[in-house]
Amino acid sequence: MPAPSILFVCLGNICRSPLAEGIYRHLTAGTSEKPVIASAGIGNWHVGNPPDRRSIKVAATNGIDISRQRARQVQPQDFDRFDLVVAMDRSNLARLQSLRPQNATASLHLFAELAFGTQEDVPDPYYGEIEDFERVYSMLFSGCSAVVSKFE
Template identity: 80%
Template sequence: MPLPSILFVCLGNICRSPLAEGIYRHLTAAASEKPLIASAGIGGWHIGNPPDRRSIKVAAAKGIDISRQRARQVRPEDFLEFDLVVAMDESNLATLETVMPAEATARLHLFADLAFGTRQDVPDPYYGEPEDFEAVYSMLFSGCSAVVAKFE
């Protein structure tokens, strides 16, 4: 089964979803068929900006470069372009459910539910410390690894 195209979504597309995008891209780099992988935010506050410097730093420490990513907002066409639209938390998921067009073909998921079968939020580290970014990275790496394994 080919790896699904996937859009990771968080609030502003500068902390969690860029990390998930970078990790998933890293984990699927050797796949014979490269899936479409992207990230986006619910809000448009950071459109065009790079990820938060702390997300860039934690990813770089693990050998993943996310510095060239740029924040963007979720678009209606995303629900047709991607197989999976994956929300980092319940609030993001609820918003995606309200903006998803009727003709959408994508399947919506909460990240932890897709990855681990739990209803756990990926915590937003934005107002936290470096260790919060480390914890989010670890959760996302484990989760993305589990998602890749489901489709291998």
């Protein structure tokens, strides 16, 4: 089965979704098919900005460079450009469902549901400490690994 194109979405596109994009890109780097992988935010507060410095640091500690990513907001065309649009939490998923054009082709998923079959939210570490970012990284790495294995 060919790897699907995937868009990871969180609130501002500076913490969770850039990490998920970087991890998924890293995990699929050695595959023959290069899926389209991106991330975006529900809001526009950080458009054009790099990921949160703590996300960059945690990714770098794990051998992944996300420093060149720039935040962007979800656009209507994303729902046709990507096969999967994956929300980091239920609030993001609800917002994506309301933004999704009626005839869009992308399927919407909660990250944990797609990865683990659970309804768990990926917690937003923005107001936390570096340890919160490390926990989110671990959850995203496990989840992205599970998603990659589904399409091998």
